[in-house]
Amino acid sequence: MKKHDQDFMKQQNRLTVFEIIKHNQPISRASIAKQTGMSPTTVSRIVGELAERGYLLESEQVSVGLGRRSTLLEMVDASVLSVGVELDRHQMIVGIVDIQGNVVCSGKYPRSAEESPDATLKLIGEKINQLTLLHEIDGNRVIGIGVGLPGIVDNDAGVVVFSVQLGWKNVRLAERLKEITGYEVVVDNELKVKALAEHLKGATKGSSRTALLGFGNGVGSAFIFEGEIYRGKTNSAGEIGHTTVDPNGMMCDCGKAGCLQTYINISSLLSEANKIRPMRTIEELFEARRAGERWACYLIERALMYIAITVNNVVCMYNPDSVILSVELADKYPEVYEEIEELCMSRFVWEPLRESFSIFRSELQEQGVMIGSGLLSQIKLFELE
Ligand SMILES: [Zn+2]
Structure with a gap:
């Protein structure tokens, strides 16, 4: 196998183990090996790498039936963070969510309906800075921004094609907000991200x-x-x-x-x-x-x-x-x-x-769009290096 292919395989295996722990935690190394078909040695090596990067923690637990001790793995929820934004005509919600979609902190801010796209995006940048400072968020853990809004959105290009509520047409939101904040940005229609949030975390x-x-x-x-x-x-x-x-x-x-x-x-x-x-x-x-x-x-x-x-x-x-x-x-x-x-x-x-x-x-009510936007940005932007 070529070096390049080996690296790719390793990367895929790491991602597989990461996803299994994320969705099945707490879980033992043995269960991971069983579910993936990987050898116990491979699983242990990957788990070690992930723990070293701060994604995992281990806890010793006694299984009820057998009274046997086993070590279980859990995600560190705050090891992956993203910003979620709901943009609406008269207000916006900016929040930071963790890998499980828990809201670490958030704020609701008024917005004037006549505000230009650029003014709004600058305001979003300011609010993100305020939140991260106030709540002492580790900026290195924030992988990107997701924005949900009413209207037709070209989600691949990150462009707001048309929004009656915002009065916006062909706004290159992802590109511009990245210039302002330095973070990668994904944009989508508000109901699509809200449905995603309810599916992953809510009703x-x-x-x-x-x-x-x-x-x-x-x-x-x-x-x-x-x-x-x-x-x-x-x-x-x-x-x-x-x-x-x-x-x-x-x-x-x-x-x-x-x-x-x-x-x-x-x-x-x-x-x-x-x-x-x-x-x-x-x-x-x-x-x-x-x-x-x-x-x-x-x-x-x-x-x-x-x-x-x-x-x-x-x-x-x-x-x-x-x-x-x-x-x-x-x-x-x-x-x-x-x-x-x-x-x-x-x-x-x-x-x-x-x-x-x-x-x-x-179930998530008025936080649904913000949480869903944050989770969508994790799905699109998170990469294990
Ligand atoms: Zn109509």
Whole structure:
């Protein structure tokens, strides 16, 4: 075998052992050898190398049945860190996550909607510096930055192609943020990284087919199939908000009439409500519903119905084992979850498929995008040298 090939093999073996420990910890050397088919000597050598670099720690444990002592290996969670960023119209969340997706530290910062991309990216750089200083983060352990945002993102090129919420078009985000911070950067659509986070760490751990549906200022979805984000040709799979529901319906901000999101998203509900009486926030609409005003009941119940219809459509198209509902309004009005689930199971989900999946609520809530962005950057950027 050539030297080059030997190095490659060694590298692959190291990575295999690393991944096995990460996903099965605590684990013994013997189990690793058994799972990989590598010799005990090879496993011990690799474990020694990984421990020397600070990735692993050993602990002596007595197995319950036999009373025998064995040494088990665990990851040092903080041995690999990355920055996760959620970017939205009026605020951003910047955090540092470890190899298991635990949040080491994070902060939430206001952002003005008119801010230029460059100003925002500089602000992100400042916040990362502040966090690492304040929490005494070892910068050498930080392997990169992940950014999640609403809109169409070319994830390979790291370019924000188009984001209505941010008002950005063709922004070379990864390249520019790398210039500012020095770190490698990955960028993706917010729902895709949120689904990844829920799959790796939140509501649907262990699921092999997760669909996440997001309802808020926009409507969208994301799919994790066999651990991978389903992207489609231009990373736009899941943009269900712009599926046409009624060609004679209301105008959508995309310039088409009757898109699904015109029945559900917060701005559409508010503009409909304002035809009846002046109203600035969605809370006022919910108050009107609580007070029994029929038009308010109609608007909200119609939105919930379209959410249930969306669940059915997605379930019919993709046959997932898990559906995560991420409903922005539900933070304040948790009862909407129950109403949606009731509508799904009693009326809208096609009967043969009702038992085929479980409905979950987002577990990571408002930290989901930040955690998912951080974890995605680890998946893309982490390399064992
Ligand atoms: Zn539209």
